Amino acid sequence: MSVKKYSKKKDSAKKLSKNFSVSEFACKDGSDEILIDNKLVSFLQKIRDWAGNSVLITSAYRNPVYNSKIGGASNSYHTKGQAADIVVKGKKPIEVARFAQSINVKGIGCYNDDLFVHIDTRPTKFYWYNQSCTPTDTFLQSKYKTGNYSVKADVLNIRTGASRSFSCKKFSQLTSDAQKQILKIAGYKVNGYVKSMICTVTQIKDNWGKTPSGWICLDYCQKI
Numbered sequence: 428m429s430v431k432k433y434s435k436k437k438d439s440a441k442k443l444s445k446n447f448s449v450s451e452f453a454c455k456d457g458s459d460e461i462l463i464d465n466k467l468v469s470f471l472q473k474i475r476d477w478a479g480n481s482v483l484i485t486s487a488y489r490n491p492v493y494n495s496k497i498g499g500a501s502n503s504y505h506t507k508g509q510a511a512d513i514v515v516k517g518k519k520p521i522e523v524a525r526f527a528q529s530i531n532v533k534g535i536g537c538y539n540d541d542l543f544v545h546i547d548t549r550p551t552k553f554y555w556y557n558q559s560c561t562p563t564d565t566f567l568q569s570k571y572k573t574g575n576y577s578v579k580a581d582v583l584n585i586r587t588g589a590s591r592s593f594s595c596k597k598f599s600q601l602t603s604d605a606q607k608q609i610l611k612i613a614g615y616k617v618n619g620y621v622k623s624m625i626c627t628v629t630q631i632k633d634n635w636g637k638t639p640s641g642w643i644c645l646d647y648c649q650k651i
């Protein structure tokens with residue numbers, strides 16, 4: 428990482444890469460100082476080359492005063508010259524986010540609601556959706572589809588949400604249909620789906636599927 432200081436007055440026309448110039452990174456309040464991380468420029472150029480179309484930077488450097496005025500997070504990567512919000516002509520935000528993930532950008536915000544993508548050069552991975560900042564592990568499409576699955580694990584936890592951080596449901600919290608199936612196969616009350624049970628998945632999130640009783644990890648199931 429190498430963040431450099433530029434002057435809007437002196438350096439505006441200066442080329443940073445094939446398709447990007449200093450002026451595009453300037454703070455929107457018209458102030459002179461501009462901070463730009465050359466790693467950010469390199470990511471943007473890769474996105475530009477992939478898209479084969481214009482990449483509009485709607486916001487890059489923000490001085491701390493301007494950043495607080497527009498309600499930006501106080502430690503925002505924009506204030507360090509390490510972030511850019513972009514609109515890529517001809518590409519949906521999710522397509523841009525997926526490409527950014529593929530070139531190992533660690534900070535990616537996919538704003539499907541506002542039709543832009545935020546990228547930054549933070550060192551550890553954090554991906555999110557929209558102003559709500561909903562975290563996601565990946566922007567890649569799930570390899571799983573909705574439908575019926577047979578359980579392959581001896582006991583498969585059923586969780587209240589689509590990740591291991593959500594709590595597991597108890598037998599008493601499952602649907603009566605699931606309880607009947609479990610009792611029939613296992614012969615006693617188990618806190619989860621049991622091997623060879625059939626469950627219907629109506630929603631997919633990454634490698635998790637939503638069943639009537641809760642979320643299950645589809646890595647332990649077989650599509651039927």
Ligand SMILES: [Zn+2]
Nearest residue numbers: 510511512545
């Ligand atoms: Zn941003």
